[in-house]
């Protein structure tokens with residue numbers, strides 16, 4: 484599975500890919516570590532197809548779930564310390580590991596690249612104007628080869644044909660799922676829906 488062992492040249496991380504992979508292995512359970520490796524590979528493929536820097540795609544794919552296993556208290560402390568929007572306190576890890584977790588990536592992995600950090604920040608909720616790299620991480624997380632849900636093959640096909648339509652597809656599916664299960668919807672997810680879904684002719 485782990486086929487593209489890229490060598491980093493751009494100083495986006497101040498150490499090697501190998502070292503970054505080691506840090507992720509230490510921060511994550513094995514199954515989540517395997518997931519981030521698959522997201523990395525999928526992100527690189529989508530980057531090559533969409534004229535996006537594959538090194539950034541590799542890094543963003545690897546670090547997108549860096550904070551996923553942190554205790555709630557770490558996020559609550561960061562929300563208070565950095566005076567992030569208090570509405571975040573009404574949600575949990577699913578929202579926090581992106582919307583707050585990017586700060587841990589910045590502070591602990593010494594990654595200051597705003598494009599990578601925003602790709603981490605928005606990988607679960609998206610936002611109105613997602614850059615191609617943000618779209619790639621959002622989609623790679625959804626369609627990586629380990630994913631198995633009804634509609635995933637269609638999601639893969641749409642995404643490799645048209646990255647933006649993939650974003651619309653996932654956004655629609657996610658919002659439908661949350662509503663069908665009476666789950667709370669983070670307000671920004673609605674903004675993502677409004678700016679992405681109506682402009683595509685999805686089924």
Ligand SMILES: [Fe+2]
Pocket residue numbers: 547548551580581606607624
């Ligand atoms: Fe995630």
Ligand SMILES: [Fe+2]
Pocket residue numbers: 518522547548624
């Ligand atoms: Fe993920």
